[in-house]
Amino acid sequence: MTATSRTFEDLVAEAEAASVDGWDFSWFEGRATEQRPSWGYARAMGERLARASAALDIQTGGGEVLDSAPKLPPLTAATEGWPPNVAKATALLHPRGAVVVASPEDAPLPFADAAFDLVTSRHPVRTYWDEIARVLRPGGTYFSQQIGPASVFELVEYFLGPQPDDSKNARHPDRARAAAEAAGLDVVDLRAERLRVEFYDIGAVVHFLRKVIWMVPGFTVDPYRPTLRALHEQIEAKGPFVAHSTRFLIEARKPEA
Template sequence: MERTFEDLIAEAESVSVAGWDFSWLAGRATEERPSWGYQRSMGERLAKASAALDIQTGGGEVLAGAAPLPPVMVATESWPPNVAKATEVLHPLGAVVVADEDEPPLPFADAAFDLVTSRHPVTVWWSEIARVLRPGGRYFSQQVGPASVFELVEFFLGPQPEEVRRARHPEDARRDAEAAGLEVVDLRTQSLRTEFFDIGAVVYFLRKVIWMVPGFTVDQYRDRLRELDELIRREGAFVAHTTRFLIEARKPETGA
């Protein structure tokens, strides 16, 4: 029996969105993965590091999946539910989780790490990354690119201005990294097909990825959600495109 709009909405509103695990969406949404395999590549770099920092670690799931970890491994996170989740996940692996407000300065000494990583950071404080890296150390990050999933964003918010659509452009990241004294050694971008197969998946996604539709609530957008539910039932899926870029930057041996 086909589930009703209200049933799907109620379920998606009740489920926890703590952590950065999207397994609840299995069978309900799909996102094509970047060809570079961030977690695998992150693991290769961690295996060679002596002291590493993972910034904005979320619930720690990505870092945990890249184990084994180096002798010194620290992760930062700002959202209290994620801090608790990351502590639970990462402490058994030997990583220390630090509650940090994601504002400079990072709570670490100069040249403390030979590797800094971050998957999908909301903000990137390049001068702080450069400061805590040792000469020769590297920053390795997969980030959300411009206009990511904007088909969904604009369904709820309407057409966005060009400056909003261009935000988080990889060339801006290159410029900012170089301004902080780092050398960009790799920069790649991909557009990836994303599909939502029921309205519950959309609600869960917007509750979890809170910056997509700021202040999103079911009550506020119920009419649009109902329209989207009808579209998904008619067409089988709502299709959007996720933008991702990979950046790796190196601190010169002479220091930044």
């Protein structure tokens, strides 16, 4: 039985029961698609890790992206703030010699000044530029793929209604450039793309909103059940719900002493 031939209640119940630990998105296979940025972050990150001697991955999630690198530096550390992800990342990365440190996202990085020649982060909730600049060695690099402005806001506004411009532009790449430069870093690359996203059934929507918790803050099914049912009926009648994600790539370098 395909997802689209199942009832609203079955699809929602399945999505509510699914684990949302880590950053493994294989659950969405056949149920949602997202166009990928042209720059290939994981590949480019892996190339930089292979040349580094000491690297830090911030907000590593379950460690899946860092683990995708073919070669890790002799000294590799990762931070993560959510306990289930800390355990998952530890199990995945310790066999490769990487240390996972439980650290709240809004706390100072628990490392000495100038400890790393490479700092990476894929989709950080927030970037603490002063801390990144502090732990980078002179000549070191921060390399990150980030969520851009108004990402998947077609879905956000379906549930929350029209959002203010400040909310839509909170993750604008121009703001990231200004913050990096204010922290004393030189931005050497900054690229942005708008990418098509399709949700093929309401279960995919529920799983997405449970996993990407900042989209509809505090999301649970019960308060939104009428809205979810209406969206289910729309998908059944008209086909996939289409939204657009935005991503930007930023690379910033700490000047030589």
